[in-house]
Amino acid sequence: MRDSTLKKVWIYFLLTVTSFLVFFPVLYAFMISFMSGPEILQGRFFPEAFNFDNYAKVFDRLPLLKYLLNSFIVSLSVMVGQLAVCSLAAYAFVFIPFKGRDLVFFLFISTMMIPWEATMIPNFFTIQKLDWLNTYQGMSLPFFALAFGTFLLRQHFKTIPKELQEASQIAGLSRFAFFWKVILPVSKTSLVTLGAYGFLTTWNMYLWPLLITTNSSVRTVQIGLKQLQSQEISTDWGVVMAGVIVVIIPTLLLLFIGQKQLQKGLSQGALK
Amino acid sequence: MTTVRAPGIWKRSANLRVGFLYLLPSIILFAVFLFYPMIRTIYLSFFLTDQNGNAAVNVGFENYSYLLTSPAFLNSMKATGLFVLYTVPIGIILSLFFALLANEKLKGIGFFRTMYSSTMGISVAASSVIWLFLFHPSVGVFNRILLVLDFPQIQWLLDPEWALISIAISTIWMNTGFSFLILLGGLQNIDEHLYESSRIDGAGYFYRLRRITIPMLSPTLFFIITISLINAFQTFGQIDILTKGGPSQSTNLIVYSIYREAFINYQFGTASAQAVILFVIILVVTILQFKLVERKVHYQ
Numbered sequence: 001m002r003d004s005t006l007k008k009v010w011i012y013f014l015l016t017v018t019s020f021l022v023f024f025p026v027l028y029a030f031m032i033s034f035m036s037g038p039e040i041l042q043g044r045f046f047p048e049a050f051n052f053d054n055y056a057k058v059f060d061r062l063p064l065l066k067y068l069l070n071s072f073i074v075s076l077s078v079m080v081g082q083l084a085v086c087s088l089a090a091y092a093f094v095f096i097p098f099k100g101r102d103l104v105f106f107l108f109i110s111t112m113m114i115p116w117e118a119t120m121i122p123n124f125f126t127i128q129k130l131d132w133l134n135t136y137q138g139m140s141l142p143f144f145a146l147a148f149g150t151f152l153l154r155q156h157f158k159t160i161p162k163e164l165q166e167a168s169q170i171a172g173l174s175r176f177a178f179f180w181k182v183i184l185p186v187s188k189t190s191l192v193t194l195g196a197y198g199f200l201t202t203w204n205m206y207l208w209p210l211l212i213t214t215n216s217s218v219r220t221v222q223i224g225l226k227q228l229q230s231q232e233i234s235t236d237w238g239v240v241m242a243g244v245i246v247v248i249i250p251t252l253l254l255l256f257i258g259q260k261q262l263q264k265g266l267s268q269g270a271l272k
Numbered sequence: 273m274t275t276v277r278a279p280g281i282w283k284r285s286a287n288l289r290v291g292f293l294y295l296l297p298s299i300i301l302f303a304v305f306l307f308y309p310m311i312r313t314i315y316l317s318f319f320l321t322d323q324n325g326n327a328a329v330n331v332g333f334e335n336y337s338y339l340l341t342s343p344a345f346l347n348s349m350k351a352t353g354l355f356v357l358y359t360v361p362i363g364i365i366l367s368l369f370f371a372l373l374a375n376e377k378l379k380g381i382g383f384f385r386t387m388y389s390s391t392m393g394i395s396v397a398a399s400s401v402i403w404l405f406l407f408h409p410s411v412g413v414f415n416r417i418l419l420v421l422d423f424p425q426i427q428w429l430l431d432p433e434w435a436l437i438s439i440a441i442s443t444i445w446m447n448t449g450f451s452f453l454i455l456l457g458g459l460q461n462i463d464e465h466l467y468e469s470s471r472i473d474g475a476g477y478f479y480r481l482r483r484i485t486i487p488m489l490s491p492t493l494f495f496i497i498t499i500s501l502i503n504a505f506q507t508f509g510q511i512d513i514l515t516k517g518g519p520s521q522s523t524n525l526i527v528y529s530i531y532r533e534a535f536i537n538y539q540f541g542t543a544s545a546q547a548v549i550l551f552v553i554i555l556v557v558t559i560l561q562f563k564l565v566e567r568k569v570h571y572q
Contacts, residue, residue, distance in 0.1 A: 008378065015373050019387035022370070022448065026390065028413065029402045043416050085297045092294035098287040104295055111302055114310050115554045117506055117527045118547040121316070121534050122309035125325045145301035175290060204395035206509040207527075211535065222397040226513060229401050237405055244398045255393030259386055259453070267457025267492060 026248070033241035040237050054242035058228070061239065063216050064246060067224040071203055072250075074139045074220060078202040079195050081144035086194065087187075089145075090153035091179050095165060108147045117207070124211055133212050139220075143202065149194050152265065156190035157183060193265025196258045203251050221247045310551070316544035325540045335545035345546065347521055348529040351436055355525055356504040358440035359447070363500055364493070366444065367451035372485075374452070375459040385456065392449030396509030403442035404429070404514055432522040435515050439523050442510055447503065451496050458492025459485070491565070498561040502554055526550050 032040060033054055034047035058064060093105060123142060132138030160183065168178045184191065206222050213219040228243045255262070317335055319327035339345045370388045374381060391399070406413050407428035415425050428438040466484050486493075508527045511517060517524035517532065524532075526546060534543035 011373060011376050011378065015378075015381075015384045018370060018373065019384045022445070023387045023390055025399075025402045025406060025445065026394065029405070032405070040411055043411065085301065088294045089298040092291045096287050096291035096294065098291040100288070101291065104299070107302070108298070111306055113555050113558045114306055115502065115506055115550060116306075117508070117530065118313055118551040118554075119306060119309035120530075121325065121540055121544055121547065122312035123305055124535075126304065126309065142301070142305040145298040145305075150298065200393065204397075206396050206512075207531070210512070222395055222509075225395075225397040225401055229404065229513060237411070240401060241405070244401050248394045248398045251393040251395065252390065253393075255389065256386055259389050260382075263385075263389070263453045263457045264460075267454050267461065 029241045029244050032237055033245045035238045037236060037238065054236075054238040055246070057236075057239045058242045058246065061231070062224050062228055062243065064221070064224060064243065066216060067219055067221045068246070070136075070218050071220040071222075073136055074209075074218070075199045075202040077136060077140040078143050079198040081140060082146050082149050082198040083191055083195055085144045086146055086149035087153050087184065087191070088179075089150045090157050091183060093150070093154050094157040094160075095179075095183075096175070108150060111145075111147045120207070120211065127212055134214060134217050136218055138212050139209060139218060140202070142208075146198075149198070152194055153187065153190055156187050160186060189261065190265060192258070193261055196254060196262055197266065200251055200254060313544045313547050313551075316540055317548045319541050321540040323538055327541075331541070335542045336549075339542060339545055339549070344521060344524075345529065348524045348526055351522060351524060352505065352526045355436060355440055355443075355507065355523075356501060358437065359443050359504050360497070360500045363444045363447050364451060364496060367448045367455055367496070368493075370448065370452045371455035371459055372481075374456055388452045389449045389456075391446055392453060394446070394449075396446060397513060399442065399446045400510045400513035403438075403445075403510075407438055407442075407514075429515050430519055432519045435519055435523050439507075439510055439514055442514070443504070443507060446510070447500065451500065454496050454499075455489070455492060458489050461492075462488045494561060494565050498557065501557050505550065505554060505557075 028045070031045060031047055034050050034052075035044070036053075039047060089108070093101065127133060127138045127142075130138070132141075164182060165178065168182055173181070203220075204222065205220070209220045209223050210226070213223060225243055225247055228240055316325070316327060318330060318332060319335075320329040320331055322328050374385045374388055394402075405411070409415060409425065409427055409430065412428070414428060418425055426434055429435050462485065466488065467480060506527055507525050508531065511523055511525055511528040512531075515523045517528050527550070530543050530546045530550065533539045533546060537543075
């Protein structure tokens with residue numbers, strides 16, 4: 001009995017210390033975002049007052065609202081696009097048997113071996129030739145197809161009883177109606193996982209927006225941070241950190257809400 | 273419904289046609305944005321190119337032989353190798369440690385899980401800016417701590433000896449969130465009964481860890497090792513914000529090197545050759561993982 005209490009105390013201690021260390025950089029950035037220049041130089045942890053001057057300044061110096069909107073549009077587009085494209089493919093892999101399906105499946109697996117960075121040079125020129133530089137479609141369309149997403153949904157679709165398909169055929173539902181009205185609603189959890197994953201990864205994307213945005217029309221917040229950092233360096237860390245906090249709040253919220261779901265969904269999709 | 277003339281074939285091929293239709297969006301996108309550019313990259317790696325990335329002069333394997341004798345590229349490969357070595361093992365051990373702690377069934381454990389996974393919600397750009405501040409020579413936390421402890425100050429990102437290590441530290445932090453989440457998922461998939469039977473035998477914590485947890489977790493571990501390896505090879509954002517490949521090229525990792533060669537120096541031929549080398553490395557890593565998994569991993 002005493003043994004287990006001791007063990008508990010020990011575990012709580014480790015949990016508290018390590019999780020504080022992990023979260024410290026974010027917490028510190030949050031504190032800095034309320035500090036003035038002299039306060040930062042003093043090396044304090046808590047700001048004197050929680051006023052929003054730095055936040056007002058950062059929205060002043062960067063078209064941050066525009067960037068936030070751009071990031072939302074691009075992330076939502078990729079999310080919806082991925083859900084549509086991946087769920088269609090996963091449906092075919094589970095419910096439509098045809099000759100050569102294994103070959104196509106192998107093709108999907110092989111895409112996972114091509115690092116995206118190895119293809120970025122021709123992709124850049126493709127987008128340029130399509131005249132899609134500085135456009136939302138140029139930012140999002142290349143990422144709609146995703147082998148990982150297809151596998152994740154396929155895994156879930158496979159657990160749906162085949163009798164459901166037979167029953168729907170008898171009831172006279174078309175294939176697409178079966179997909180739309182039966183399969184998608186019962187797979188809500190996997191769709192949410194993939195959706196959150198797609199939104200998160202797109203929101204955080206850095207290299208591609210850096211390559212294909214040359215002005216602020218569709219530029220995302222991540223590139224905004226780079227701009228801010230190179231403008232403000234050594235002068236106003238409070239403003240820079242205010243920018244950081246604004247940028248990470250949407251994804252942190254999404255993660256906090258969907259953490260359980262993501263963890264279950266991702267580890268299932270990853271492993272079979 | 274146009275089955276009048278050849279009902280047999282038309283009807284029998286219905287699945288093929290419809291199946292293909294459902295797969296078509298994926299196939300088109302993969303073809304345009306993955307397979308074509310990969311082939312094009314390989315093709316370009318044998319050429320000198322003009323400013324618009326068109327092949328100009330066929331130079332055979334010269335781009336490759338140039339790279340393999342270029343001190344700058346060899347240095348970049350070495351830095352990449354070191355970086356992988358610094359980040360992957362420590363990152364995974366740390367995430368596994370967090371996941372084991374967070375897998376205990378205690379009150380309020382959800383809060384700690386959220387804390388550990390939080391870095392997954394923070395972009396590379398935001399993380400890098402935060403770490404730029406932490407590493408700052410005068411106002412940064414690390415040097416303040418060193419000062420208090422009366423240790424000599426370190427020029428984290430400015431010293432060629434330390435820059436790569438600094439980037440590695442920040443990268444480990446950025447990646448723990450995702451690795452933690454995946455490993456925790458793996459831990460929770462382990463059947464409780466396995467532990468119950470061993471507890472009766474009076475097995476200790478570390479015995480159970482070695483004999484039950486780690487073997488049962490091995491599929492997840494292999495997955496996360498592969499992903500971490502691949503991610504490490506693809507590192508870009510933190511380099512661009514923290515060091516720009518410097519000081520004296522010590523953090524010029526391969527993807528950053530490709531980016532510079534292509535989009536700053538406009539040498540698309542040699543950049544493509546580097547990209548092909550990156551592709552081969554990742555291919556080998558992935559194939560090795562598949563082979564190992566087939567042989568070694570315990571499936572439940």
